[in-house]
Ligand SMILES: Nc1ncnc2c1ncn2[C@@H]1O[C@H](COP(=O)(O)OP(=O)(O)OP(=O)(O)O)[C@@H](O)[C@H]1O
């Protein structure tokens with residue numbers, strides 16, 4: 001098992017190290033195209049400020065890792081990107097966040113459409129109490145993306161395949177999604193999220209409830225998904241951030257301390273706090 | 284009188300035991316309290332229980348056996364004249380003797396013999412009670428002395444008192460169970476008696492309900508018909524109408540309160556809805572009879588429909604209003620219990636709020652909602668007051684909700700109010716109906732519990 005994941009890790013590390021360090025290549029364009037741009041984002045829970053002037057860009061076909069000690073505002077920032085904070089009554093967001101240069105908090109934006117374009121995978125697997133099939137078919141159904149029958153079957157199978165789950169569940173698609181193991185449930189949630197082909201996928205500690213094997217599978221998956229999507233991932237695992245991401249943002253007490261290429265952050269951080277955190281001296 | 288004295292004496296003895304047990308434990312421990320196995324208070328309780336419980340048992344046992352024993356004694360002094368009479372006559376006689384002895388009204392001329400018997404009864408009773416008082420005090424005193432002597436630092440008084448508390452708790456919880464079983468059995472036996480007069484199938488599938496039986500042989504009048512189908516259909520129709528009103532309103536109210544309303548609104552409305560559940564049903568009853576039924580009748584007239592002034596519709600609608608709080612409150616609990624992660628999961632997929640409610644929240648809360656409905660149905664089936672007042676007593680076999688119908692519970696009431704003989708088919712029919720009601724509501728409740736349990740872990 002360790003062999004397996006080690007092999008994979010070193011593989012991705014090599015893959016990523018080169019482009020990130022050179023700031024170019026392997027991927028087609030030299031300067032990565034930005035999908036989402038956050039500028040001067042401040043977030044308040046009632047009177048308490050949780051984020052202070054955060055500026056982060058999410059690049060196309062790149063994985064951006066958000067790291068930092070517990071309570072520093074990583075989830076809060078992630079939830080700003082698809083406006084999940086809207087459903088918390090006391091939460092207020094200021095600043096500008098754009099998706100393809102359109103302000104997602106603008107008047108002309110339909111939050112329902114926004115969330116269909118910016119998908120989210122949660123820290124704790126949360127499959128609906130429906131069958132595996134229905135879980136994945138949920139998004140396509142409500143957005144009318146596929147006609148019932150063959151077309152929908154195909155979308156479901158495709159999504160499960162890309163989430164690396166199809167082979168394990170192909171003979172029991174009608175069983176409840178909650179009957180799967182934790183790791184399978186998390187991949188089911190990923191399949192559910194990608195079934196509507198979002199452009200950006202936000203993942204909040206997707207591996208925190210998983211064992212090393214399942215974690216390795218999800219990491220592998222993230223690396224594959226990167227070919228098609230823009231990904232942001234929150235993680236407490238430094239190795240994971242180093243393995244899967246090309247850019248890393250370090251948060252501390254609601255401030256964005258450092259946002260650089262992953263390589264740079266892990267080998268030569270500018271800020272003392274970043275240095276301390278990644279070497280495990282606090283947090 | 285003697286027994287009251289005994290009761291007070293027992294209590295006093297126990298309180299004294301509490302005090303002296305504690306004192307003795309303290310003095311036995313001397314300066315070093317740590318020597319005691321149990322705290323002094325436990326020693327006090329130990330003594331109190333030892334003198335209170337045995338004498339309490341004496342008192343209770345006597346209360347149970349007093350009447351049979353005294354009557355047996357009295358009969359043995361009355362001699363052979365009485366022994367020849369029928370059991371019922373003896374019972375009547377004894378009753379009169381008892382009443383006369385305690386100064387109540389009696390059913391016959393008081394002749395000297397009866398007076399003498401009553402006097403003898405009274406004196407026997409007084410002697411016996413004095414004896415019981417003496418025995419009770421003796422037992423209590425003995426218990427006191429025994430427990431008091433046993434107090435020593437090593438006495439495990441705490442364990443013993445705890446054991447007693449334990450037993451007391453078990454006994455109290457048994458009371459509810461035993462009463463239920465007792466009620467069920469008595470209803471069951473009376474029903475069996477009824478079914479020996481009226482065949483079971485005639486009762487269950489008979490189409491005519493008219494329980495007036497002739498009391499005397501020479502009386503003209505109906506012979507009585509005990510077909511319960513009209514009652515079942517009446518009950519069913521009213522329940523159905525009630526659910527048609529309560530289910531949509533209650534469910535929508537629950538959804539609104541749980542998912543859409545602001546916390547402020549919710550904090551105000553939820554208690555109000557629950558107060559609605561506390562309104563006595565008789566109030567709903569006259570609301571139904573005086574307001575709703577005439578209104579329906581008026582509306583019916585104006586559109587050319589013939590609505591009975593006591594209609595199933597009026598009773599059903601008002602009953603529906605009565606059970607709205609049940610459904611809304613229980614469904615609200617079920618909806619709120621759906622984990623937030625499911626809500627967020629759905630919203631994050633780009634579902635709207637109502638799509639989330641319909642496709643994720645309601646299915647996840649379904650078991651709770653179904654259980655709420657079943658409880659509401661059994662509530663509706665058992666409801667009496669509203670139907671008595673608004674739907675009438677006519678046992679019509681009809682499918683027209685504008686007609687008057689009657690229900691099982693209403694018929695039970697009318698069978699049992701007023702004077703009656705306790706072994707006529709008419710009276711016993713009430714028990715048979717009660718049994719049916721009990722079986723149906725029990726089945727519904729079990730079914731509801733089963734559903735609630737079966738799907739409980741669905742979203743864990
Ligand atoms: N719903 C909320 N209401 C009030 N305060 C909140 C809420 N959610 C988060 N906060 C506060 O905002 C701050 C940032 O929380 P956030 O959940 O973003 O931290 P995090 O970086 O994701 O932490 P973790 O690594 O433990 O998940 C915390 O101080 C937290 O107390």
Ligand SMILES: [Mg+2]
Pocket residue numbers: 074075076204
């Ligand atoms: Mg978090």
